[in-house]
Amino acid sequence: MESYFRSLEEGVKRAYSIALKARSRGFDPELEPEIPFAKDMAERVEGLVGPKGVAPRIRELVEEMSNEEAAIKIAGEIVKGKFGKFDDNEKTAEQALRTSLALITEGIVAAPLEGIVKVRIKKNSDGTNYLAIYFAGPIRSAGGSAQALAVLVGDAIRVGLGLNSYKPTDDEIERFVEEVDLYNTEAARLQYHPEPQDIRKAVKNIPVEITGEPTEKVEVSGYRNLERIETNSLRGGAVLVLAEGVLQKVGKILKYVNKLGFESWEWLGEFAASRVTDDSEEKDVKIEPSFKYIKELVAGRPVLSHPSEKGGFRLRYGRSRNSGFAAMSMHPATMVLTDDFIAIGTQLKTERPGKGTAVTPCDAIDGPIVRLKDGSVLRIESYSQALKIREDVDEILFMGDILVNYGDFLENNHILIPAGYCEEWWVQELEREKKSKYTEYLDIENIPDEEIAIRISEELGIPIHPRYTYFYHDLTLEEMKLLYDMLKKGEVRDEKLYIPLQEKHLLEFIGVPHRIEDGYIVLQEFKSLLYCFGLVNGNFEEAYSRVESTMELVNSFGIKVMEKAPSYIGLRMGRPEKAKERKMSPAVNVLFPIGRNGGKTREVEKATRKGKIKIEVVYRYCESCSKVGITTLCQRCGEPTVFKRKCQSCGYTGDISESTCPKCSSRLNLYSERDIDIKILYERAKARVGSSGREVVKGIIGMTSLYKIPEPIEKGLLRAKHGVYVFKDGTIRFDSTDIPLTHFRPREVMVSLEILKMLGYD
Numbered sequence: 001m002e003s004y005f006r007s008l009e010e011g012v013k014r015a016y017s018i019a020l021k022a023r024s025r026g027f028d029p030e031l032e033p034e035i036p037f038a039k040d041m042a043e044r045v046e047g048l049v050g051p052k053g054v055a056p057r058i059r060e061l062v063e064e065m066s067n068e069e070a071a072i073k074i075a076g077e078i079v080k081g082k083f084g085k086f087d088d089n090e091k092t093a094e095q096a097l098r099t100s101l102a103l104i105t106e107g108i109v110a111a112p113l114e115g116i117v118k119v120r121i122k123k124n125s126d127g128t129n130y131l132a133i134y135f136a137g138p139i140r141s142a143g144g145s146a147q148a149l150a151v152l153v154g155d156a157i158r159v160g161l162g163l164n165s166y167k168p169t170d171d172e173i174e175r176f177v178e179e180v181d182l183y184n185t186e187a188a189r190l191q192y193h194p195e196p197q198d199i200r201k202a203v204k205n206i207p208v209e210i211t212g213e214p215t216e217k218v219e220v221s222g223y224r225n226l227e228r229i230e231t232n233s234l235r236g237g238a239v240l241v242l243a244e245g246v247l248q249k250v251g252k253i254l255k256y257v258n259k260l261g262f263e264s265w266e267w268l269g270e271f272a273a274s275r276v277t278d279d280s281e282e283k284d285v286k287i288e289p290s291f292k293y294i295k296e297l298v299a300g301r302p303v304l305s306h307p308s309e310k311g312g313f314r315l316r317y318g319r320s321r322n323s324g325f326a327a328m329s330m331h332p333a334t335m336v337l338t339d340d341f342i343a344i345g346t347q348l349k350t351e352r353p354g355k356g357t358a359v360t361p362c363d364a365i366d367g368p369i370v371r372l373k374d375g376s377v378l379r380i381e382s383y384s385q386a387l388k389i390r391e392d393v394d395e396i397l398f399m400g401d402i403l404v405n406y407g408d409f410l411e412n413n414h415i416l417i418p419a420g421y422c423e424e425w426w427v428q429e430l431e432r433e434k435k436s437k438y439t440e441y442l443d444i445e446n447i448p449d450e451e452i453a454i455r456i457s458e459e460l461g462i463p464i465h466p467r468y469t470y471f472y473h474d475l476t477l478e479e480m481k482l483l484y485d486m487l488k489k490g491e492v493r494d495e496k497l498y499i500p501l502q503e504k505h506l507l508e509f510i511g512v513p514h515r516i517e518d519g520y521i522v523l524q525e526f527k528s529l530l531y532c533f534g535l536v537n538g539n540f541e542e543a544y545s546r547v548e549s550t551m552e553l554v555n556s557f558g559i560k561v562m563e564k565a566p567s568y569i570g571l572r573m574g575r576p577e578k579a580k581e582r583k584m585s586p587a588v589n590v591l592f593p594i595g596r597n598g599g600k601t602r603e604v605e606k607a608t609r610k611g612k613i614k615i616e617v618v619y620r621y622c623e624s625c626s627k628v629g630i631t632t633l634c635q636r637c638g639e640p641t642v643f644k645r646k647c648q649s650c651g652y653t654g655d656i657s658e659s660t661c662p663k664c665s666s667r668l669n670l671y672s673e674r675d676i677d678i679k680i681l682y683e684r685a686k687a688r689v690g691s692s693g694r695e696v697v698k699g700i701i702g703m704t705s706l707y708k709i710p711e712p713i714e715k716g717l718l719r720a721k722h723g724v725y726v727f728k729d730g731t732i733r734f735d736s737t738d739i740p741l742t743h744f745r746p747r748e749v750m751v752s753l754e755i756l757k758m759l760g761y762d
């Protein structure tokens, strides 16, 4: 494992040194790669937000304590000036907060940069100063706990700077109450929607001001034009931090408040105390169908199963090699029979435990049960079987299993709900009966035949094998009685049960395979079924008069029967997965503007026939030889060039820092429209890359970026030669599906053993 990571690191270093060398030649807008190379979390934090020199100290701290404690500590040290002085206290506070949040989120999300807009020191009505933190929407990427801790860190910074607490006015408090509700109805559903009294209490007591930038167009209607709140629009970042951060994660904050001895947070204790009683009530909560995932539907994206509806997806706990966090599996036959709407990687919206998931195939779980047009009902157990019968399917009676790993429940803070009886469970019950003579069935794939299964249950007292467990719980007692009356009339001939054709739908509901023959329902698998209706031992009528539930009824005749599918999960298609090469339409090889000079096909070669063409491109100036150009290094003398601004109306040339023309007050741009000798550029590029002259390079009409820096045509020639295209952001990329894969076979990934060994697999 270590050598594998070492090989990755070495590979990255090798690529990075090539990138450094390439960039230094000045063909790209920057002379160095923009992304700093970080070898651990501490370096990532320093690279992401700074300050310079903080990485070694972070490394020291996280050796001794959790990231969260280290984050609070490091904020304090930044405030004390351990890493240098900043412009003023506001800048110091901002730096401390960003570094701290980056540490909490391990330097892998944009929240510390984009989620915090600024930190200001503002005045209370009594003249004292306090700290205000301005949050923005991307703070969400930090997650609730980190958002909550950001506020706690803010308080540590406040104390470090010797500032007073924030003393909100009543209007400011009510503004938050209004805004949380408004956010929930107009912007996005909050994961946690706090009660007004909780909001009031929190805003009143949190010692720093949580505020922020407007994130939505919608404005509050009640508490408008408040002196200290600069906007009437929704402050999405602030709402998230208060609701999903501080109020949702009370426990988390309290842990550090107690551990590190924070003052002014005692009020949180009451919150936590009231929460505990909430939790204990939660244990008795009945799991109700949730309609959230089908609230907003998009045409063409089907609902696969309704909330907790019978016949939908059966919850199965576990993990396959290609499932994991936010990646669930279903049987490949289900994918086929839902008309291929569901492919590997398709995003699904889920009823529970979370909101969504990617889906992958797994053929070790139960597939669908279908009714064919000729009336027969069968289990579909393989992909090939599904392909064979897909045209004959009349109705899907049961969608099959959805494999959900425990971590998804944990991560979404969802209580575990009952699992259906399945093979792996049965095998464990069998295993407990160590001395039994049925050890061969410990092999999960070795399914006992019906008679043996019944014998095992009778002798060992373990539940009937899941294969012969039907969805009894989906019928009412009255329906069970109807089914009993029907089964009673059955006759066994040649090891098959013949029942006169009637009430067939009841057998369909409970998922018993059968077919139709000359007015009879024919069952090949029926012994366990008859057993569970007291037709082998016992007295159905007597049991029926006594029991209160269907499961109690089928358990009345000597063998134990478990619930096949106590939990169904609703699913719908979210969005289709798009693993494919990203290219513009039409596809281009180089981001070089050629206006309309390339004809319909936008061929650069066609434009060169005109010699010079008029295009809008960046205005770069060489200060040593006064040449104007488009490249980072001067094409005449090789010195670095600088950006200049041009006035489009009068031609004035300004500095990068100027924004309006001093002569005519027009806006100054970083580019200008001028004649570019495309023929020379193209010929020179061809000579440089050793072109065969056969490449057809396609360019773009114009650029829409702020700087309008074109790519070197050389890149276009090389891309055309190798048949690759560039996307509008300058990348050549293939967007792949983000799903886990913990194991694979070499031939599945089409890589030879030798190469895999070279990559560090052994």
Ligand SMILES: [Zn+2]
Binding pocket: 622, 623, 624, 625, 626, 627, 634, 635, 636, 637, 638, 639
């Ligand atoms: Zn020059």
Ligand SMILES: [Zn+2]
Binding pocket: 647, 648, 649, 650, 651, 652, 661, 662, 663, 664, 665, 666
């Ligand atoms: Zn001008």
